[in-house]
Amino acid sequence: xxxxxxxxxxxxxxxxxxxxxxxxxxxxxxxxxxxxxxxxxxxxxxxxxxxxxxxxxxxxxxxxxxxxxxxxxxxxxxxxxxxxxxxxxxxxxxxxxxxxxxxxxxxxxxxxxxxxxxxxxxxxxxxxxxxxxxxxxxxxxxxxxxxxxxxxxxxxxxxxxxxxxxxxxxxxxxxxxxxxxxxxxxxxxxxxxxx
Amino acid sequence: xxxxxxxxxxxxxxxxxxxxxxxxxxxxxxxxxxxxxxxxxxxxxxxxxxxxxxxxxxxxxxxxxxxxxxxxxxxxxxxxxxxxxxxxxxxxxxxxxxxxxxxxxxxxxxxxxxxxxxxxxxxxxxxxxxxxxxxxxxxxxxxxxxxxxxxxxxxxxxxxxxxxxxxxxxxxxxxxxxxx
Numbered sequence: 569x570x571x572x573x574x575x576x577x578x579x580x581x582x583x584x585x586x587x588x589x590x591x592x593x594x595x596x597x598x599x600x601x602x603x604x605x606x607x608x609x610x611x612x613x614x615x616x617x618x619x620x621x622x623x624x625x626x627x628x629x630x631x632x633x634x635x636x637x638x639x640x641x642x643x644x645x646x647x648x649x650x651x652x653x654x655x656x657x658x659x660x661x662x663x664x665x666x667x668x669x670x671x672x673x674x675x676x677x678x679x680x681x682x683x684x685x686x687x688x689x690x691x692x693x694x695x696x697x698x699x700x701x702x703x704x705x706x707x708x709x710x711x712x713x714x715x716x717x718x719x720x721x722x723x724x725x726x727x728x729x730x731x732x733x734x735x736x737x738x739x740x741x742x743x744x745x746x747x748x749x750x751x752x753x754x755x756x757x758x759x760x761x762x763x
Numbered sequence: 764x765x766x767x768x769x770x771x772x773x774x775x776x777x778x779x780x781x782x783x784x785x786x787x788x789x790x791x792x793x794x795x796x797x798x799x800x801x802x803x804x805x806x807x808x809x810x811x812x813x814x815x816x817x818x819x820x821x822x823x824x825x826x827x828x829x830x831x832x833x834x835x836x837x838x839x840x841x842x843x844x845x846x847x848x849x850x851x852x853x854x855x856x857x858x859x860x861x862x863x864x865x866x867x868x869x870x871x872x873x874x875x876x877x878x879x880x881x882x883x884x885x886x887x888x889x890x891x892x893x894x895x896x897x898x899x900x901x902x903x904x905x906x907x908x909x910x911x912x913x914x915x916x917x918x919x920x921x922x923x924x925x926x927x928x929x930x931x932x933x934x935x936x937x938x939x940x941x942x943x
Binding site: 578603607609614615616618621623624625631632637 | 779795808811816881885931
């Protein structure tokens, strides 16, 4: 162990639980031994500093209760009460349900446009292999273009069991992406809830 | 503990007297946590009060997944940390003596001087470093807990703690090194 590694250990807060190698270094190095003594003194001082009790200001609880009893957040609190709404109202207020209902409403309202859009998107998607093929040919990747179009053609004309196998292969990736999105949503809700 | 659970249940159903008892039990630590992060008594009181009002609002949804104290301190720390960030420039213009209450003893002995010096060094840390150090030492929390409370990745908390210790050690050595 060298002096830099020793200093790093001290910065990590390990002054009172140094490994044997570090202790041996401190015994051999006068500068590090001094650093260790000062780091331990600082840790002790920090512990003392943070163990000192600080009383709340006089009348603090009274001032909190004035705000509570004034009903600063009465409406919001009532909404959080389990008895505020029947269960089916709460279920309908879940973000996922709200999103699904909003999507359904939008779809019903503008179903003709949505269907036309979906048809155009599907046509575009169906033409994508041809575009990719043409693009690769134009860029001088003829063999790669042939390989791509043969693969896509073979998938399209493959038996349902092969297509199912491919779908099952992709499914875990989709599930992982969905789970990550779910966790991100949970963290967001948790962060907002703690405020 | 069972007594506290009963108080929480009563407060959840709207009993303000039970909530008052909870406030009285937890006010000192909640206020001290805010004060140690913010170092401004007026801001600390405001943040601690806001946190208790927030607790009252959110109490019906509290399911006891963590202890009441942990939940409360998480709300206090988050709010204090946010306030520290927002007030950074304003606090720079404040009078330097508007910090933690001065020690009661008028004659400064060696211990008092060392404590005052440490207080000054901690005040020189960034708000994030101070929040991490406060939760780590004052609350005795693990790095994982500190990260959860402050809503930061664990590695960020480790970096804040490491840099805070490095800064404190350097200043401590410079100021008091010869006496240790």
